[in-house]
Amino acid sequence: MLTGNASAATLADSSTLVVETVGSVLTIGLNRPAKRNALNDGLMAALKDCFTDIPDDIRAVVIHGIGDHFSAGLDLSELRERDATEGLVHSQTWHRVFDKIQYCRVPVIAALKGAVIGGGLELACAAHIRVAESSAYYALPEGSRGIFVGGGGSVRLPRLIGVARMADMMLTGRVYSAADGVVHGFSQYLIEDGSAYDKALELGNRVAQNAPLTNFAVLQALPMIAEANPQTGLLMESLMATVAQSDQEAKNRIRAFLDHKTAKVKPT
Numbered sequence: 001m002l003t004g005n006a007s008a009a010t011l012a013d014s015s016t017l018v019v020e021t022v023g024s025v026l027t028i029g030l031n032r033p034a035k036r037n038a039l040n041d042g043l044m045a046a047l048k049d050c051f052t053d054i055p056d057d058i059r060a061v062v063i064h065g066i067g068d069h070f071s072a073g074l075d076l077s078e079l080r081e082r083d084a085t086e087g088l089v090h091s092q093t094w095h096r097v098f099d100k101i102q103y104c105r106v107p108v109i110a111a112l113k114g115a116v117i118g119g120g121l122e123l124a125c126a127a128h129i130r131v132a133e134s135s136a137y138y139a140l141p142e143g144s145r146g147i148f149v150g151g152g153g154s155v156r157l158p159r160l161i162g163v164a165r166m167a168d169m170m171l172t173g174r175v176y177s178a179a180d181g182v183v184h185g186f187s188q189y190l191i192e193d194g195s196a197y198d199k200a201l202e203l204g205n206r207v208a209q210n211a212p213l214t215n216f217a218v219l220q221a222l223p224m225i226a227e228a229n230p231q232t233g234l235l236m237e238s239l240m241a242t243v244a245q246s247d248q249e250a251k252n253r254i255r256a257f258l259d260h261k262t263a264k265v266k267p268t
């Protein structure tokens with residue numbers, strides 16, 4: 001990890017986010033619509049603060065864009081002023097912010113619309129569920145800007161869509177539609193324009209009703225199990241399953257089902 005003058009902490013600019021609590025869901029709106037929610041240092045510092053201090057009563061987080069777009073990615077006006085050392089520090093700063101999102105104790109849902117570009121796409125990759133309205137489109141124009149992804153995109157995006165597809169996006173500047181995003185495994189929901197925020201909030205309320213231990217297992221254990229060798233993964237799965245089913249919450253929920261006091265599983 002680089003340190004030194006280049007790591008001088010950037011002050012969080014709280015005006016760049018609109019943070020609200022809706023029941024047990026925290027909603028975080030990227031709030032630079034005049035700049036298409038380009039991610040500058042002040043916004044990234046504010047985002048880090050948000051994910052450092054998730055209140056105890058919050059059970060899910062929704063990230064969305066204010067205006068017509070999710071995010072146009074890195075604020076290119078700040079890139080001009082960076083030398084190589086500052087660039088490394090900057091990239092690692094982004095990694096820490098997006099790691100906070102990926103390893104958040106509660107599920108994070110990204111509500112996508114309009115431009116989901118470059119660093120905006122990397123931000124969306126750090127979320128656990130992606131909801132896209134038809135207007136959403138995805139691109140990695142780093143190639144044409146003469147740069148490379150710096151927000152963990154080369155680690156997270158290939159795990160969702162594959163190395164070859166990401167390489168094609170970066171080399172050719174190919175733009176994928178919202179529908180392509182679902183087909184290729186990037187987003188899990190495709191919905192009509194204007195409804196990404198509402199759908200994400202609905203999902204936030206839904207996941208908030210799960211046993212916290214199940215959500216913990218899905219967020220923290222599942223990604224590790226999926227990347228582990230099969231023997232290690234199966235052992236981790238058994239351990240996690242044992243811990244979860246021993247919890248009183250699981251016992252109460254299973255009892256409620258057997259006593260016909262809870263909803264059955266039906267197609268939606």
Ligand SMILES: COc1cc(/C=C/C(=O)SCCNC(=O)CCNC(=O)[C@H](O)C(C)(C)COP(=O)(O)OP(=O)(O)OC[C@H]2O[C@@H](n3cnc4c(N)ncnc43)[C@H](O)[C@@H]2OP(=O)(O)O)ccc1O
Pocket residue numbers: 034035036038069072073074075076077087090091092094115117118119120140141142145147148149150151
């Ligand atoms: C290297 O280390 C890194 C890298 C990274 C991550 C890198 C990246 O994210 S690369 C991708 C950067 N983004 C782009 O190239 C997209 C540029 N924007 C656009 O193509 C368009 O603006 C649009 C998003 C398609 C929207 O078009 P439109 O609605 O027509 O709006 P405009 O008139 O074009 O823009 C309005 C206003 O916003 C400014 N703006 C838009 N995007 C950005 C941006 N990315 N940065 C700065 N400013 C932006 C635009 O200039 C206009 O401003 P005015 O003052 O002229 O009104 C991560 C970490 C690393 O370490």
